[in-house]
Every structure is written in C-alpha cells, then in structure tokens.
C-alpha cells in the first residue's frame with residue numbers, strides 16, 4: 001500500500017511517501033515560501049542505491065499549485081517514483097485540531113471536513129491550511145482514500161480534572177472551552193518508541209517535543225495524562241515565536257491600558273513572542289551563535305526556555321507519581337545538547353543524572369544519555385510524525401477493508 005502523508009502548514013507543505021506495511025520511505029519533500037515569488041520545492045528520493053535530491057524554484061501562488069507540482073514530481077517520467085497519482089492508495093493528512101469529535105484517525109467524509117472547518121477559530125494558524133491541503137489532495141489524488149490524523153487525538157485520554165479549566169461549566173459544555181493538547185502524533189510516537197527501548201510497557205514518561213511549537217506530555221503506559229498546550233497551541237513552554245504561559249492579566253492590560261485590539265494581541269503572543277521576542281531570533285541555531293558571541297539577552301532567553309521545561313518536568317513527575325524516563329524530541333530536542341543540559345541540571349532529587357559526554361554525541365538514532373546510576377533514564381528519540389501518520393492510516397484502512405469484505 002502506498003501512503004502519501006501531507007503536513008500542510010501556513011506557508012509550507014511537508015510530505016512523505018511510504019510503502020506499507022514495510023514502512024519504507026520512498027520519497028519526501030518540502031514546499032516552502034508558498035505565495036511568495038521565490039517558492040522552492042526540495043524533493044528527496046530514497047529508492048535507488050543513493051539518495052537523490054531535486055530542488056526546483058518556482059512561482060507557486062497557493063497550496064493548490066504546490067501540491068499539483070508535487071503530484072507531477074511523484075509521477076515524473078525521469079525521476080518519478082510512481083507512474084500515476086492513482087497509485088497512491090491513501091493520502092494521510094496531519095490535522096492539528098480535532099476538538100472533542102475525534103479521538104482517533106478517520107476517513108475524511110464531507111461531515112469530517114465540516115467538523116474540521118468548525119474548528120478553524122480554535123487553531124487559526126493550523127487548521128485552515130490543513131483543510132486546504134485536504135481539498136487540494138482530493139483533486140490531485142482523486143482515486144485515493146483521504147484520511148485525517150489529529151494532533152489532539154492522543155490527548156483525549158486526559159482525565160477531566162486535567163483537561164477542564166476553572167470556568168463556569170457552560171463554557172465547557174456549551175462552548176467546548178477546555179484543554180485539548182497538541183503534537184499528539186509526535187508524543188504518541190516517541191512514547192511508544194521509549195516503552196520499547198525501556199522494555200517497559202507501563203513506563204511513566206515525560207515526553208518533551210521542542211520544535212517551532214513546543215509541548216510536553218505526562219504519559220503512562222502510552223496514555224497521555226496531561227500536556228502543556230491547552231485550548232490552542234499557545235500555552236505552556238516558550239516556543240520559537242509563541243509566548244507559552246502568560247498571566248491573562250497581561251492581555252487585559254494590553255487591551256485596556258495600552259490600546260491593543262484583539263488581533264494585535266493575537267499577533268504579539270503567537271508570532272512576535274517566544275525566543276523571537278526575547279532575542280530577535282526564533283531559530284535555536286541563531287540563538288546558540290548569539291550566546292557564543294556574548295549576547296546576554298540570548299543567554300537569558302535560553303535559561304528561560306529551559307527553566308519552563310524544568311517546571312513542567314517537576315509538575316509531571318508529581319502527576320505520574322514518579323518517572324521512568326524523560327524523552328527529548330523534535331528539531332531542538334534532538335539536536336541541541338545545551339538545552340538538554342540546562343533542563344537536566346540540578347535534578348538530583350528526581351534521580352536525573354545526565355552524562356555530559358553522551359549528551360554531546362550527534363546521532364539520528366534513539367539513545368540514552370544519562371549516567372549509569374541515573375534511576376530516571378534520559379532519552380533522545382527522533383520523532384517521525386509522518387511515519388506515525390502512515391502507520392495509523394494503514395491500520396485504519398486494513399480494518400475498513402476487512403470489515404467491508
């Protein structure tokens with residue numbers, strides 16, 4: 001079965017083609033700067049003896065043009081990996097917000113699309129592009145099943161006392177205002193990898209996803225018990241451009257005393273805050289460089305970033321009544337030893353003892369970076385949201401075709 005995974009963001013589309021059930025990646029790619037004059041597609045092929053990379057600079061006015069171009073690359077007479085878009089059995093879509101309607105992966109129907117659309121106001125940075133990705137894929141891959149995998153689904157196991165806010169009840173029952181949690185596909189994937197690595201299916205884990213968006217989850221026996229993002233993907237950790245936790249009084253102050261309108265507050269907290277607001281850079285590599293050049297604001301921002309993670313780690317150790325492992329993942333979590341070092345410093349009371357040398361080793365493999373006497377393991381596990389989406393699509397299609405035959 002050929003499963004094509006699409007992660008449509010606001011200005012980019014990430015994609016990957018897998019052959020299932022072997023989980024073999026056939027090709028992957030990234031379409032960037034959609035809507036700008038210098039859009040670019042980077043397409044990698046893994047079928048031959050060597051990896052091959054194709055880069056194309058194009059004028060791509062919108063997502064539709066981007067995905068059409070990808071469809072052509074897939075079926076290109078010279079470098080293509082299929083002969084016809086009809087060879088794609090399933091297109092699996094990352095959809096960030098599934099609300100309370102979706103605790104599992106679903107085949108996309110007009111009803112499912114209507115539900116995803118209803119959730120636009122709850123994830124304005126993500127759901128509209130995910131929806132657009134579905135619409136475009138329906139046209140580009142007419143013969144394929146379209147499947148939605150939701151970031152929120154894995155966190156549907158949170159107990160009610162963890163997902164409710166202390167607001168009048170109707171705000172939950174009538175308006176759906178509660179914690180949903182995000183990056184669930186990544187937390188699920190790395191948690192499962194960690195339980196296998198530890199050979200302990202009951203493991204109590206704190207999974208720490210540090211990408212552009214950042215979130216943590218308290219996971220026991222592969223079930224999410226709490227998570228740091230809430231109603232939308234804004235609360236919790238300090239992120240690339242998002243503030244994470246902030247006292248809501250600040251919002252009233254901005255509006256009532258400083259004349260901000262709601263949209264300006266939204267832009268401030270989602271796009272101009274986090275590491276970008278603190279340092280002028282949202283990419284950790286730029287911040288690391290700035291620290292090396294003696295930039296004190298960058299050093300402080302780094303401490304603030306790590307301190308917030310540490311606070312949630314302590315909270316989740318309490319939620320789980322102890323820890324078996326801490327798992328770092330995603331762009332920063334996998335690649336930035338200094339962040340891991342600052343998070344794990346002075347955590348002896350939790351029996352977390354990082355091995356500074358192992359921490360510095362660069363690798364794409366799951367690995368343990370704690371000292372031998374550390375009762376709590378510290379793991380780095382590369383996430384693979386695309387593979388997790390492909391696996392879930394495959395299982396769903398297998399069930400669907402079995403039950404209909």
Ligand SMILES: Nc1ncnc2c1ncn2[C@@H]1O[C@H](COP(=O)(O)OP(=O)(O)O)[C@@H](O)[C@H]1O
Pocket residue numbers: 210211212213240282283284285330331332335336
């Ligand atoms: N070698 C590295 N060292 C430090 N940070 C890195 C490195 N490589 C990537 N990153 C960080 O990873 C972030 C992107 O992570 P990623 O998981 O790809 O995010 P997303 O999927 O949200 O776009 C970048 O903003 C960058 O800060």
Ligand SMILES: CC(=O)OP(=O)(O)O
Pocket residue numbers: 096126151182183211212213214233
């Ligand atoms: C939900 C979320 O924050 O996703 P991303 O990190 O891809 O922006």
Ligand SMILES: [Mg+2]
Pocket residue numbers: 211212330
């Ligand atoms: Mg990501």
